[in-house]
Amino acid sequence: MKVKYLLVILLTLSSTLIANAKFALDSECKSCHPLISQEYESAMHKNSTIFKDPIHKAVWDRHPVNKKKGKYKCAKCHTPTASNLKEMMGKGTKGIPDASNPTHTEGISCAFCHRIESIKHGSMSNSNIVSKKEKHYFGTIKNVLESEFHTSSSDNKNFQNGNVCIGCHSHKKNKAQLNVCSTNISNEMDRANCVSCHMPKVDGSVSNVRETKKHSFHGFPGAHTHQDMLSKYIGLELLKNIGSFEVAVNNKSSHALLLHPLRLSQLRVSVERDSKVEKFKPEVFVRVIGKDGKPTPPWVANSVVKDTMIKANEKRVVRYKKQLQKGDKVHVTLGYFLVKPKALKKFGLENDAVAKKFYVLKKETFIVK
Numbered sequence: 001m002k003v004k005y006l007l008v009i010l011l012t013l014s015s016t017l018i019a020n021a022k023f024a025l026d027s028e029c030k031s032c033h034p035l036i037s038q039e040y041e042s043a044m045h046k047n048s049t050i051f052k053d054p055i056h057k058a059v060w061d062r063h064p065v066n067k068k069k070g071k072y073k074c075a076k077c078h079t080p081t082a083s084n085l086k087e088m089m090g091k092g093t094k095g096i097p098d099a100s101n102p103t104h105t106e107g108i109s110c111a112f113c114h115r116i117e118s119i120k121h122g123s124m125s126n127s128n129i130v131s132k133k134e135k136h137y138f139g140t141i142k143n144v145l146e147s148e149f150h151t152s153s154s155d156n157k158n159f160q161n162g163n164v165c166i167g168c169h170s171h172k173k174n175k176a177q178l179n180v181c182s183t184n185i186s187n188e189m190d191r192a193n194c195v196s197c198h199m200p201k202v203d204g205s206v207s208n209v210r211e212t213k214k215h216s217f218h219g220f221p222g223a224h225t226h227q228d229m230l231s232k233y234i235g236l237e238l239l240k241n242i243g244s245f246e247v248a249v250n251n252k253s254s255h256a257l258l259l260h261p262l263r264l265s266q267l268r269v270s271v272e273r274d275s276k277v278e279k280f281k282p283e284v285f286v287r288v289i290g291k292d293g294k295p296t297p298p299w300v301a302n303s304v305v306k307d308t309m310i311k312a313n314e315k316r317v318v319r320y321k322k323q324l325q326k327g328d329k330v331h332v333t334l335g336y337f338l339v340k341p342k343a344l345k346k347f348g349l350e351n352d353a354v355a356k357k358f359y360v361l362k363k364e365t366f367i368v369k
């Protein structure tokens with residue numbers, strides 16, 4: 001009997017720990033933080049739900065946990081403020097997103113991020129521990145102004161060192177213990193961290209209550225949007241040899257060039273001489289996961305089948321067989337597809353403009369001297 005009571009108490013306790021404390025909605029921040037709110041509209045954090053991200057939806061639609069169990073375990077990172085998060089994560093018989101529930105259309109919301117108190121390391125994936133104070137937000141402003149809507153503090157270590165991101169971004173393993181997606185989180189680069197690269201300081205006020213010159217950009221440049229803000233972390237170089245030439249791609253970021261296993265990057269090079277253009281076969285950078293040497297969806301994969309992705313701080317050199325001449329123009333483009341072209345059909349994304357597009361990360365023309 002006693003054991004049973006203890007269990008009931010423990011279960012109630014643990015469920016209150018994960019229980020979804022109420023989160024203010026994104027729309028509640030707009031009146032005082034119009035600029036940040038507007039930037040955030042374009043960010044994948046705002047659009048991480050199955051209702052707004054067709055690529056995410058396409059993969060979830062085919063996921064066995066959805067098909068067999070009617071669960072949306074992705075919620076932990078993709079809709080972390082869902083009112084029935086516990087059901088989505090496994091409790092009860094069903095837990096799938098419902099477009100008429102406003103907490104299911106909120107992605108990684110303003111209030112969620114700003115209430116991350118600490119991060120718990122886990123072997124499959126990390127977890128965010130959210131503070132129980134509903135309207136208290138962590139930030140990094142010193143001498144912050146009192147707000148009528150919320151209190152705030154800047155003493156949270158994860159905000160100070162720019163590591164508040166790794167509750168979701170560190171690693172994600174599947175049942176076969178394969179790391180499906182991982183970011184190098186050591187942030188060992190000089191003064192650069194997730195926040196300094198992905199939330200740079202830009203012009204404009206933090207709020208309309210007090211004018212400030214700068215604020216941290218909330219459009220979260222990444223693979224979908226604002227790529228131009230990240231291109232400075234990629235260097236392209238041309239090296240001329242006898243009988244050949246080389247193009248070097250210098251990845252100056254602290255993690256691999258692209259992280260998600262759906263991605264495929266290409267280096268496209270052509271040489272223009274006397275208005276004739278010779279195109280070379282694109283060099284491909286990918287990380288392919290799968291089984292028995294063949295690519296598979298992430299839930300089937302048990303190994304890395306191929307990995308030519310450019311790693312953190314790596315300079316990759318690609319050689320081309322052609323003697324360059326004075327006046328030749330060498331056009332170099334580094335870009336990528338969000339979804340590997342060969343996988344588009346498998347996920348029913350062959351007509352999805354966002355999934356099919358070739359995104360340019362860096363482009364340069366070198367004139368041979």
Ligand code: HEC
Nearest residue numbers: 053055056059060063073074076077125168169172259260
């Ligand atoms: C541990 C946190 C976590 C969980 C759980 C999680 N994801 Fe993600 N997911 C991420 C992060 C972080 C990204 C962004 C990675 C990137 O862009 O490299 C992402 C990106 C994606 C993308 C790429 C989306 C795009 O538009 O390109 C897909 C697809 C995806 N996730 C599917 C899923 C599915 C399906 C589930 C549930 C079965 C799931 N994820 C569960 C963290 C998670």
Ligand code: HEC
Nearest residue numbers: 024028029032110137139140141144145147149152153209
């Ligand atoms: C009634 C106006 C008002 C509303 C509504 C509002 N804020 Fe604020 N917020 C402020 C003011 C004022 C500041 C201080 C700005 C300054 O110091 O220049 C601030 C500062 C912040 C900070 C920085 C805290 C720090 O210590 O660094 C965060 C984070 C924040 N707000 C998040 C939010 C979020 C999330 C929402 C919506 C859920 C929200 N705010 C809604 C007025 C508001």
Ligand code: HEC
Nearest residue numbers: 044048053056077078164165168194198221222223224225
């Ligand atoms: C609650 C989980 C969570 C937290 C915390 C989080 N992210 Fe994300 N992030 C995601 C998910 C999920 C996606 C993928 C959304 C999608 O594509 O559907 C994502 C996508 C991204 C992307 C890719 C955007 C693109 O255009 O492809 C970047 C960059 C990013 N996050 C940076 C950050 C940074 C920087 C932080 C910390 C300040 C952070 N994230 C915190 C879950 C999170």
Ligand code: HEC
Nearest residue numbers: 165169185192193194197222223230233253254258259260
């Ligand atoms: C020195 C700058 C730099 C740092 C530090 C950095 N990134 Fe990036 N990040 C980049 C660049 C450059 C890209 C590639 C641009 C692109 O995807 O268009 C990128 C891409 C990404 C993407 C999209 C990858 C994909 O496959 O969709 C995510 C997610 C991301 N970073 C998250 C993080 C997180 C989380 C951290 C901290 C642990 C971090 N980044 C640290 C520069 C940086």
Ligand code: HEC
Nearest residue numbers: 029033036037040045108109110113139140195206215216
């Ligand atoms: C993925 C996590 C994440 C999300 C989502 C997010 N923020 Fe932030 N926010 C941060 C981080 C980290 C900082 C601190 C940036 C720094 O130190 O430069 C910050 C800073 C701020 C600040 C302080 C001023 C500044 O510019 O540094 C305000 C205000 C703020 N956020 C409001 C919001 C609002 C409003 C939303 C939604 C529209 C939002 N945040 C969404 C992570 C997030």
